Amino acid sequence: MINVYKPKLAVVVAVSQESIDTKLIRFRFKELKDQKKFDFLAGQFMQIGLAGYGECPISICSSPFYAAKYFELAIRDVGQLTHQLNQLQVGDEVYVRGPFGNGFDLGAIGAKNLILIGGGCGFVPLRPLIVDFMEGRLKTPKLQIFYGCQNENTLLFKQEYAKWNRQAEFGIILDLPSAKWKGEKGLVTELIKKHEINSDSAVVLVGPPIMYKFVIKELLNKKVKPENIWLSLERKMYCGHGVCQHCAIGRYYVCKDGPVFSYAQLKDIPNAI
Amino acid sequence: MLKSDVILQRLAETWLKDYFIYAPTKSGSVLRIQEIQDFRAIDWSGSMPANSWKEIIIPARERIFDITGDKLQTTAGQQPLTLCLGVNVLDLKALMLLDLVFSNDVYYQNRRANLLIVGYSSDWPHDYQKLKVFSHNFEADVLEHVPFDVFIARIKNNKLKFYSGSEKGRKLLETNGIKDFTNIKFAGAVAESGPDKRMMGLQTKLENSLKHSLWSTLDDICLACGKCSNVCPTCFCFDFxxxxxxxxxxxxxxxxxxxxNDFSKLAGGFKELATIKKKIFFWYEHKFVRIPHQYNLPGCVSCGRCSKVCPVGIDIFKNIAKLSKIK
Incomplete structure (x- = not known):
């Protein structure tokens, strides 16, 4: 019987400072055979840990297309473990388990226009979809990206914006920008109000819980169907297998049945969003 | 001493030579499941013990792995041969659920492989009427759907009826000279007639009931002490x-x-279960929504331990009756 709680070693192969509190880290499994058979879906997550510091779920932000070579995690320094992970250097080793969760349902998104809405560090799991769209691996004809962030210092993936602007409709809005900021100011809902939204679009939404309520209201105003709105939820979790109960919402487990849910699935569950 | 008691004691005495035995034992006025050294200490009344068998089956703390330098060593060790003696039917139902929940868990399965389960029921003196589980279809309705090695039923004329539920159980009986027993073939956790209809109905009612006044009442009186989850045979949540x-x-x-308090706390400090109302609703959801959804089985086996242990008298049976009335 496989021990599902036994992690594997992965080695840091690249580190870059993505924002004031977040590092983008590229990992490769220490054992080549583990890397070669590794595969995942956009929207899935890994449990990453350090000896003695526990483990935590982090969404994979690289494209599944490169899964046999590496995977990337953007890790924000918010707790004891993520603080340690932010000190990692090339060559350091971590313990990982995964991938976990269901990922985005690309079959359901199909050939619909795709709208990605991210808030703060919640933006991370959207990147695999962006990369796959840019590199021609999605069926979707049009991509709109709306990104709400606190200020310039917390924006992620800045070096990729030029490309996103060329190939997609990309909007950034900052809540508390510096005086130098010349772009949009406010909450991400403002972007949705201003942009033209095709009501038959598929929408993927990731961000802090407070964002969901307001964004969903705007999307429903624009006649987007509840079953075409997907959200990725964040909960405390340990096991990753729907056993430890920490991530349960209603009848579902975020680690196993999620983290991606359609709004139609969640709208009647108390405390889900 | 009744003849049946002599037989039970003789069996326990023999088994004690080969196994560590856990059984219901009177500790003062409280009936507790604990390790026994003396076969005469076992309580055969068939009453519900205050604690649950999970204390043996899921330890409060267990090692998952050690890391020394860069070497990670898992700790899924063996457990000595242990016999759980006198497990009542409701607790067997709880064990069924645990077996399913931890089916992919190497730590649980290693431990479980060395556990022998000897079930027991007594319709004497009073549990027959009280628990209402001993219908004439006892074998088909109950024993075919729970895991056990041996089951001993004290029947009406105070005789003992023996059942074997596994090859191990059959040997355990035969080596002790018991030839007259019925083999029960496990027919799956869910009865052939399908999941319990009342349970499935309650699932829908409960999951949409957060606005029901019951939850505000419980919010006022529950202390969130967690004693209910501690004794509950189907509460198995854990942290690493x-x-x-x-x-x-x-x-x-x-x-x-x-x-x-930290059950749902994220690194940034956000807590999903921030109020007592949310916590107790979550606990009921586990029993009556999530487990039925996942396994088609009730997540509560009606043992009543939580109600007995609750310091403010929250009665799960009364609460379920209230929720059942929701139209």
Missing amino acids: VDKIDPNDARRDRVRSSCFY
């Missing part, structure tokens, strides 16, 4: 706890409770 010492690190699995 790491020892922060990079030179000699380890991970333990520690039994948890959704009533604990």
Whole structure:
């Protein structure tokens, strides 16, 4: 019987400072055979840990297309473990388990226009979809990206914006920008109000819980169907297998049945969003 | 001493030579499941013990792995041969659920492989009427759907009826000279007639009931002490706890409770279960929504331990009756 709680070693192969509190880290499994058979879906997550510091779920932000070579995690320094992970250097080793969760349902998104809405560090799991769209691996004809962030210092993936602007409709809005900021100011809902939204679009939404309520209201105003709105939820979790109960919402487990849910699935569950 | 008691004691005495035995035992006025040294200490009344068998089946703390330097060693060790003696039918139902929940868990399965389960029911003197589980279809309705090695039923004329539920159980009986027993073939956790209709109905009612006045009432009186989850035979949630010492690190699995304050706390400080109302609703959801949804089985086996232990008298039976009335 496989021990599902036994992690594997992965080695840091690249580190870059993505924002004031977040590092983008590229990992490769220490054992080549583990890397070669590794595969995942956009929207899935890994449990990453350090000896003695526990483990935590982090969404994979690289494209599944490169899964046999590496995977990337953007890790924000918010707790004891993520603080340690932010000190990692090339060559350091971590313990990982995964991938976990269901990922985005690309079959359901199909050939619909795709709208990605991210808030703060919640933006991370959207990147695999962006990369796959840019590199021609999605069926979707049009991509709109709306990104709400606190200020310039917390924006992620800045070096990729030029490309996103060329190939997609990309909007950034900052809540508390510096005086130098010349772009949009406010909450991400403002972007949705201003942009033209095709009501038959598929929408993927990731961000802090407070964002969901307001964004969903705007999307429903624009006649987007509840079953075409997907959200990725964040909960405390340990096991990753729907056993430890920490991530349960209603009848579902975020680690196993999620983290991606359609709004139609969640709208009647108390405390889900 | 009744003849049946002599037989039970003789069996326990023999088994004690080969196994560590846990059984219901009177501890003062409280009936507790604990390890026994003396076969005469076993309580055969068939009453519900205050604690549950999970204390043996899911330890409160267990080592998952050690890391020394860069070497990670898992700790899924063997357990000595242990016999759980006198497990009542409701607790067998709880064990069925645990077996399903932990079916992919190597730590649980290693431990379980060395556990022998000897079930027991007594319709004498009073549990027959009280528990209402001993219908004339006892074998088909109950025993075919729970895991056990041996089952001993004290029947109406105070005789004992023996059942074997596994090859191990059959040997355990035969080597003790018991030839007259019925083999029960496990027919799956869910009865052939399908999942319990009342349970499935309650699932829908409960999951949409957060606005029901019951939850506000419970919010006022519940202390969130977690005693209910501690004694509940189907509460199995856990945390992983790491020892922060990079030179000699380890991970333990520690039994948890959704009533604990940090149960849902994220690194940024956000807590989903921030109120008592949310916590107790979550606990009921586990029993009556999630487990039925996942396994087609009730997540509550009606043992009543939570109601007995609750310091403010929250009665799960009364609460379920209230929720059942929702139209």
